[in-house]
Amino acid sequence: MCTSIIEIAHAEGMAKRGDEWFPLSQAVVAYDHARHAPLGDVITLDFINASLDPGARAGVELTLASAKALRAALDRAIAAAEFEEAEVRGKGAALAA
Amino acid sequence: MSFYRGMTCETVTITGGKGSPITAYVAKPAGPGPFPGVVLVHHMPGWSELYIETTRRFAHHGYLAICANLYERAGQGNPDDVAAKVRADGGIPDAQMVGDTAAAVTWMRAQPNHNGKVGLFGSCSGGRHALIYASQRKDVDACADLWGGRVVMAKEELNAKTPVAPIDMTKDLSCPLLGLFGNEDRAPSPEQVNQHEAELKAHGKAYEFHRYDGAGHGFFYWHRPIYRPEQAMDGWSKVFAFFGKHLAK
Helix, strand or coil: CCCCEEEEEECCCEEEECCEEEECCEEEEEEEECCCCCCCEEEEEEEECCCCCCCCEEEEEECHHHHHHHHHHHHHHHHHHHHHHCCCHHHCCCCCC | CCCCCCEEEEEEEEECHHHCEEEEEEEEECCCCCEEEEEEECCCCCCCHHHHHHHHHHHHCCCEEEEECCCHHHCCCCHHHHHHHHHHCCCCCHHHHHHHHHHHHHHHHCCCCEEEEEEEEEECHHHHHHHHHHHHCCCCCEEEEECCCCCCCCHHHCCCCCCCCHHHHHHHCCCCEEEEEECCCCCCCHHHHHHHHHHHHHCCCCEEEEEECCCCCCCCCCCCCCCCHHHHHHHHHHHHHHHHHHCCC
């Protein structure tokens, strides 16, 4: 495939390349043919800083199934984090199922 | 001459669109020539090793060959990282690609041992780009589009960087077109290839399309699991026959 499936999100945080961490500007999600993974079409995640050199990049290529599992894990972690952030756990509230 | 032809390879700097310096890899066959020329338009993964090798492959077959780094403006680095940066920026504008490719064509036509004929070769986004170039300029003699996606585009896909769908440029296509496609590809899908072919017929354009069963996108890419050796070798024979016919003098 030769797709234009690209989603770009502003990202605040850091990512690692080699032994070095660098600040992020964007997280890029794409679906296209794999460049490295021995797979066909993949979900690609690129954590980059567009204001640095092109090597300021942490890239991942995942199968669609792995990407869905990652999305579910992110959703669970974010839900739990928001629960913590709301500071309701210590007040006796139960985590929603 | 021995069976295996020698060649000289180097990088050169050409003047791309808006006067921007662009690095290009060139491969020149040994011997006095005159040689036909091939301008390679690299794919979405960038100015990759595959394209550098393919540039040499054309020289081995007796063509002067040049492949410009269309992602030069994104900075220096591993081509894979540079391509990711370009992707994050929504790709390169079609107009910028035309300007940079024109510089490669100009370089080719200035070579003293060039025979005056230039073919374009591109795959994936490079196939689409080659087709756009051949539809907007009149200075190439043949164009090979290998599984270029987004030749057929929905209105909502058009934007400032890609303002016109290549299929809508068909009436202006200025040279014979070779198309190679895998029937298992989804972008371009066989239906989109049919649409493109119908448009070429409607405008009376010279073209030949070859469609391969058991192959999808990128079936020439020997380093990927999508490689299909049988279809790829047949496809290469089609490329050399097409260029042999249209670039001879």
